Amino acid sequence: DTAVSQTPKYLVTQMGNDKSIKCEQNLGHDTMYWYKQDSKKFLKIMFSYNNKELIINETVPNRFSPKSPDKAHLNLHINSLELGDSAVYFCASSQSGLLNTEAFFGQGTRLTVV
């Protein structure tokens, strides 16, 4: 079973469209994240949720709206897509409160805006 799964794996869309990326984890973790990996491969945190509550919003444009219906899911909705949104988006999860908690990552969603 995949621990953290993202859909879709690839997404090609035109500028101005609205799209969503879904993420689910089956590890029972209480914390989920969205990261953006740009063309230089740098992984930058976008959002962090703990028990469905937004903890970190890292100066991301408000065109990006995360939604966490329950602690196993964290979806990312993007409005009015721009060329600069093209990147690979990674979802991750971990368990808070434990020193030895590892973070697990999904396989990524490659978003291309044309």
Next chain:
Amino acid sequence: KQEVTQIPAALSVPEGENLVLNCSFTDSAIYNLQWFRQDPGKGLTSLLLIQSSQREQTSGRLNASLDKSSGRSTLYIAASQPGDSATYLCAVRGYNNNDMRFGAGTRLTVKP
């Protein structure tokens, strides 16, 4: 805000060499530090996690050390193999342990 730096940005070695990758961080108040591997076009695979109270962790040919007071961690790879070629990333989790920050990675190439 925590800043994480990895040196070198790229490294090319012949097969069989031992090598060290470096990670430094600006805020020593960390919860833990995790080393990942990323193959081209793939997701991240966890290699080792060091808790803030630990000095090192070992897994097979990999050994990671942590010096929290100086804000440094190293990943030692023994007897490197071509299959080790990948980008290696370190991630630091602060005491707000929802905040996990990455370095830019070291791209390793091991030549046969």
